[in-house]
Amino acid sequence: MIVFEIVTPGTWLDYEDREWTWRIEGQLRFLESQFFEANAALNLFIGAQSIGRSVADRENWERDLQRRSEIRHAVEKMHAGIQPWDNFDEIHFETEVRFKRERWATGVVPCEFEHNLSFIYTRAFLYALDAFDKFFGVLAKEEKVPADVATHHAKFADAFPHLRGVRNTAQHLEDRPRGLGAGRKPQPLELKPVENEFINAPNGGVLILNGLMCSKYGSTMSDGHYGEIDVSPESMLRLRETLEAVLSSFRWHGPRRHAPSA
Known part of the structure; x- marks a missing residue:
């Protein structure tokens, strides 16, 4: 597990306007919450990436083959009076359904579930960063906040230049496969060139x-x-x-605070 620690310079903001202070402290807590949500999502993603679909050895393969055969015989008895080859597809279908349900009942996880875990945690990380950015943008526009806050927000945008665009596509997958952009009346996409270590489409035309x-x-x-x-x-x-x-852009008083908790 990877834990990213945060040290807050104090316990409370040190400003005279208590209503303003209370509001800003709340927004800073939201930023911290999204930070640790991203940290949690990262750990879950790393864990999911490390899960490899176990390769069945010969013993397990033979066991599954035997169990399928037993289930098939039971299904064939239910279709007494009909030659198996006359109803092959239905018998095979019911055999597979029964076999899979039996496996799931013992705790075997479908490969589709394992495959999608990484995507679920990836999007959780993406959404945590996006929420952090949104709270950050609101904070930067608050009156009387230190000017450095807006500067740091701009640096954050530079560090994650594709954040909003990738997040919007993740939220609007109903449009992109149809070749449409964003907005109430989305316009057709003009697919730009893509060249990186995995994709080579110098002339564009590739939808990802x-x-x-x-x-x-x-x-x-x-x-x-x-x-x-x-x-x-x-x-x-x-x-x-x-x-x-x-956090360091603000004035604080009280003991420093360390997070997350034990």
């Missing part, structure tokens, strides 16, 4: 949706360009640098 290449989650964005977010400790380090810089 819900792509996961190692730790990089990417999609074609509404402007036709390909964008990606790296679900990695490096991204969390940049996120931590941003959050701690924002």
Whole structure:
């Protein structure tokens, strides 16, 4: 497990306007909450990536074959009076359904579930970063906040330039497969060139949706360009640098605070 720690310079903000202070402290807590949500999603993603579909050895293969045969005989008895080859498809279908349900009841996880875990946690990481950005943007526009906050927000946008575009595609997958951009009246996409270590489309024309290449989650964005977010400790380090810089922009009093909890 990878834990990214945060140190807040104090316990409470040190400003005279208590109503303003209470509101800003709440927004800072939201930023911290999204930070740890991203940290949790990263750990879940790494765990899911480490799960390999077990390769059945000969003993298990023979056991499954024998069990399928037993189930098949039971199904054939239910179709007494009909030659098995006359009803082969139905017998095979029912045999497979019974076999799979029996396996699931013992705790065997369908490969579709294992495959999708990485995508679920990847999108959780993406949404946590996006929520962090949204709260950050609101905070940066608050009156009387230190000017450095807006500067750090701009640096955050530079560190994650594709965040909003990738998130929007993830939320609007009903449009991109139809070749449409964003908005109430989305316009046709002009697919731009894509050239990286996994994709080579120098002339464009390639639509990429819900792509996961190692730790990089990417999609074609509404402007036709390909964008990606790296679900990695490096991204969390940049996120931590941003959050701690924002916290340090304010005046605090009281003992320093360390998070997360034990």
